[in-house]
Amino acid sequence: MAKVTFDKNRCKGCALCVGACPKGIVALSEEINQKGYHPATVTDEEKCIGCAFCATMCPDCVITVEK
Amino acid sequence: MAVVFEKPKALTDAVLHYCPGCTHGIIHRLVAEAIDELGIQGKTIGIAPVGCSVMAYDYFDIDMVQAAHGRAPAVATGVKRANPENIVFTYQGDGDLAAIGTAETVHSAARGENITVIFVNNAIYGMTGGQMAPTTLPGQVTQTSPYGRDTASVGFPIKVCELLSNVDGATYLERVAVNNVKNVKAAKKAIKKAFQNQIEGKGFSLVEVVSTFPTNWGLTPQKALDWLEENMLPYYPLGVYKDKFAEEK
Amino acid sequence: MSEKVLMKGNEALAEAAIMAGCRHYLGYPITPQTEIAAYMAKRMPKVGGTFLQAESEIAAINMVIGVSSAGKRAMTSSSSPGISLKGEGLSYLAGCDLPAFVVNVQRGGPGLGGIQPSQSDYFQAVKGTSHGDYRMLVLAPASVQEMVTMTFKGFDLADKYRMTVMLLADGTMGQMMEPVSLDMGEVTEYDKSWAVTGTNCERSHNIVNSLFLKPEELEKKNFERYEKYRVIEENEVMYEEYMMDDAEYCIVAFGIAARISKNAIDMARAKGIKVGMLRPITLWPFPKKEMRAIADRVKSFISVELSMGQMIEDIRLATECTRPVYLCNRTGGMIMTPEEVLAKIEEASKGGNN
Numbered sequence: 001m002a003k004v005t006f007d008k009n010r011c012k013g014c015a016l017c018v019g020a021c022p023k024g025i026v027a028l029s030e031e032i033n034q035k036g037y038h039p040a041t042v043t044d045e046e047k048c049i050g051c052a053f054c055a056t057m058c059p060d061c062v063i064t065v066e067k
Numbered sequence: 068m069a070v071v072f073e074k075p076k077a078l079t080d081a082v083l084h085y086c087p088g089c090t091h092g093i094i095h096r097l098v099a100e101a102i103d104e105l106g107i108q109g110k111t112i113g114i115a116p117v118g119c120s121v122m123a124y125d126y127f128d129i130d131m132v133q134a135a136h137g138r139a140p141a142v143a144t145g146v147k148r149a150n151p152e153n154i155v156f157t158y159q160g161d162g163d164l165a166a167i168g169t170a171e172t173v174h175s176a177a178r179g180e181n182i183t184v185i186f187v188n189n190a191i192y193g194m195t196g197g198q199m200a201p202t203t204l205p206g207q208v209t210q211t212s213p214y215g216r217d218t219a220s221v222g223f224p225i226k227v228c229e230l231l232s233n234v235d236g237a238t239y240l241e242r243v244a245v246n247n248v249k250n251v252k253a254a255k256k257a258i259k260k261a262f263q264n265q266i267e268g269k270g271f272s273l274v275e276v277v278s279t280f281p282t283n284w285g286l287t288p289q290k291a292l293d294w295l296e297e298n299m300l301p302y303y304p305l306g307v308y309k310d311k312f313a314e315e316k
Numbered sequence: 317m318s319e320k321v322l323m324k325g326n327e328a329l330a331e332a333a334i335m336a337g338c339r340h341y342l343g344y345p346i347t348p349q350t351e352i353a354a355y356m357a358k359r360m361p362k363v364g365g366t367f368l369q370a371e372s373e374i375a376a377i378n379m380v381i382g383v384s385s386a387g388k389r390a391m392t393s394s395s396s397p398g399i400s401l402k403g404e405g406l407s408y409l410a411g412c413d414l415p416a417f418v419v420n421v422q423r424g425g426p427g428l429g430g431i432q433p434s435q436s437d438y439f440q441a442v443k444g445t446s447h448g449d450y451r452m453l454v455l456a457p458a459s460v461q462e463m464v465t466m467t468f469k470g471f472d473l474a475d476k477y478r479m480t481v482m483l484l485a486d487g488t489m490g491q492m493m494e495p496v497s498l499d500m501g502e503v504t505e506y507d508k509s510w511a512v513t514g515t516n517c518e519r520s521h522n523i524v525n526s527l528f529l530k531p532e533e534l535e536k537k538n539f540e541r542y543e544k545y546r547v548i549e550e551n552e553v554m555y556e557e558y559m560m561d562d563a564e565y566c567i568v569a570f571g572i573a574a575r576i577s578k579n580a581i582d583m584a585r586a587k588g589i590k591v592g593m594l595r596p597i598t599l600w601p602f603p604k605k606e607m608r609a610i611a612d613r614v615k616s617f618i619s620v621e622l623s624m625g626q627m628i629e630d631i632r633l634a635t636e637c638t639r640p641v642y643l644c645n646r647t648g649g650m651i652m653t654p655e656e657v658l659a660k661i662e663e664a665s666k667g668g669n670n
Contacts, residue, residue: 003068014088014281014288020248037087052072053248059092060083065072079521110514112386115525124523130512132385133525135408138378141370145382145390146512148366149340153386153514171378174371 002050003066004042011062013037017054023047026054075099077108079128088288090245090278091119094187095126097251098158101259102129105266111154112146114139116168118160119193137168140175143182154265156183162192165201165225172227179236179270183261186227189278190299197283201225204302209283228275228308238270240308244277244300246292253305269312277303318499325460326351326490328498329393329419329483330359332467337503338389338417339365342379344372344398347431348487349421352393373398377405377418384414385524387511389471393419395487396437397428403446406480410450411526413510413541415474417467418452419483421490424649432649433487435571436623441484442600442630449538451545453481453552454599456570460494466597468500473552475506477544484599486622488572488651554597555606559585563592565664566610568631569620570596572651577620580657589665591618599627607634616664618642620657622650640664 011033017040018026025047028038040062042048050067077099085091102108108129115123117136124131134142139157147155164172164186175182191209192198198211202224206215216224228240239261243254254276261272277299279291286294307313323331330352333341341356353369360367370376376392383390394402399420409416422437424430441454453473455466463485470481512522528534559581560566569577574595584591594610596603611617616639619628625643632641644660646652 001068010082012087016088016288016292019289019292050071055072056248056251057093059085059088059090059096061074061078061092061096063072064070064074066068067071108515109517112512112514114382121527124525128515128521130515130522131524132382132512133412133523133527134381135378135404138374138381138405141375141378142382142385144368144375145340145342145379145384146386147382148368148379149383149386149388149390150513170371171375174375 002048004045004048004050004054005064006040007062008039009034010060011037011039012060013039014059015040016057016059017063020053020057022051022053023049075103077102077128079126081125083126084122085119086282088279088281088291091187093245093251094185094276094278095123097255097258098156098185099127100255101262104259105262107154107262107266110152111156114143114146114155114157116157116159116163117194118163120158120160120187121194123158137163137166138171139163139168140171140180140182140184144175144178144180147180147182154262156185156262158185159187160193161188161190161200161202165227173231173234176231176234176237176271176273179238181265181268181270183265184271184273185258186273186275187278188227188275188303189280191280191283193280193283204298224302226303228273231273232308236271237273237309238311239264239272242275242277242303242305242308244295244305246279246295277305318497320495320497322493322495323460324351324491324493325463325485326421327355328460328496329463329467330355331498332464332500333391333417333471334359334363334365335498335500336389336468336471338391338471339363340383340388340390341366342368342370342376342383342390342392344370344376344394346395346398348423348490349393349395349419351490352419373401374404377402380416381405381408381412381414384409384416385412385512387508387513389415389417389475391417391419393421395421395423396425396434399437399440399445406452407446407448407450408526409480410452411448412524413478414524415478416480417470417474417483418480419485422484422486424647430649431487433572433651434622434647434649435486435573436626436647437484438599438621438623438626441482442602450541451600453477453479453548454484455481456484456597456599457489458571458574458595460492461496462597463489464496464498465500472504477548484571486571549601552598553601553603555603556595556597558593558595560592560594560610562590564615565589565591565618565661566614567591567593567618567620567661568596568607568627569593570599570627573620573622576652576654577657579654580661583654583658584661589661591661602630602634604634607631608636611635611638614639615667616640616642618644618660618664620644620652623647
């Protein structure tokens, strides 16, 4: 069981986390954040293994990972 | 559940001004993680350059000096000589370090200044909007090389690690990249070592981080990572170019 | 009165810097000031200090910025072409509100010029060494003793006002030997809680910076800095008057030109010409008020300087062009004789065209 939290309004929607996720469960959201970007989010948290690859590639310290 | 990944303490809460997907943010974080892990936040002084990372002083939660273009190693020399117990690093881009500041770079290495240099090579001038850098690849199109870098006219890129590997005073030189998880982890290790060397008084350490600039390269962030892999890494091979103390083992 | 020792100007200055608590000298060789570097190279290791020969003037001034940012007293010295190279750093020192002590042992210019004494960097020192709105406190010693006292005082003023103090000497002052007293008293310590020494994780981070992207913030900074300059103009003007009580003609000269002028004044007085001298010791702040007051009681001024006439513009401004200002000058490394100054005094006393 792992938990990944996105600080939605820090996100710039660059999607480097999307490409890094080995499970393919990170995607850009349909919604628009305060900065006007589509922020990253997890589509199926059940599948998260807490590898923190998404956070490792995030340039903006948006992601906190718990395990 | 325990937190396994979060923003390091040596970074402030300020939102980075960098373009989406710019890997400066990753490199900032790696430096901050190294500072956290080595427990040196309270005594580390950072020197910010001129270029995209000019406002690094707002992002690192440590004492900072903003230096003139290219002069960060000279400023770092002064800070370190004034208070040798402080840990002093510069954070510089390719225009700053390898063009206007070449003399300061080479001579701080030659003196074996006990400082740490984080060198971000993204093959272009960012802050001014994408002009040719000393590290721009042959044929690469920039605002000031609109037909591609013509080596017959403007010469070849400078390979900083290779150049400094011939400087006796340099202690540790490694080129890393931040284009995938594996490389980011290796970059972290190199950056931490470059700080550890200074703590141990080993002298001049420089880590060249091959980085992306999606906006000025005209690519999406993900495509920029691919471009780095396909174009920059063949020209700028990753690896340790010098490790004085490893050789002595 | 302490014992006097015979010292060369450049070396006396260097020793005074050490007495002022300076333990970091960062420089680059250039004639005619290299004795300062050579002296520091010998002395600094003996007092636990740092002497560093940088790769360039630019690197040297940026090392000064580093040391000063870290809260320590730092100095560099150079001569005219080298000061031009330091210009960038001098602007950053001003923009960052950092203390620094910088010596210019002037030689003739422009370009590579020559290596003989000159005062042709007056404009550079008091008007604009580099870009942006800023000032440096500029001190002009006229004896080896003043090389010592002005260096000691220069470090104090730099810390007090958090700005660059430039000691504007010339090749003659640097090379001349005279007996000096090195009894300077105690060094005053100033608060430097702004310095980058590490937060120790106990305070918010200090940032030494000259970048202000918001124009309203940069304007505010500049207004604040000029308020500081106003206080300096109010309080720190230094000058010497020589035979001004009954003077009808006033020579204005600094440094070596002032010493030559003294001889000429004595010669003129012997001939019955009532001439005196106002010698600015601070070139910025310039003794404007004093000069304006003198203008009401003399017939004319004579600017004696080793340049094509630079300070003369400030004399005209200070006196609001109420009196004629004659120019007695040599340049390019040439020095006027007292007889040449006397001839100009006589011309002025006859009311000739200036």
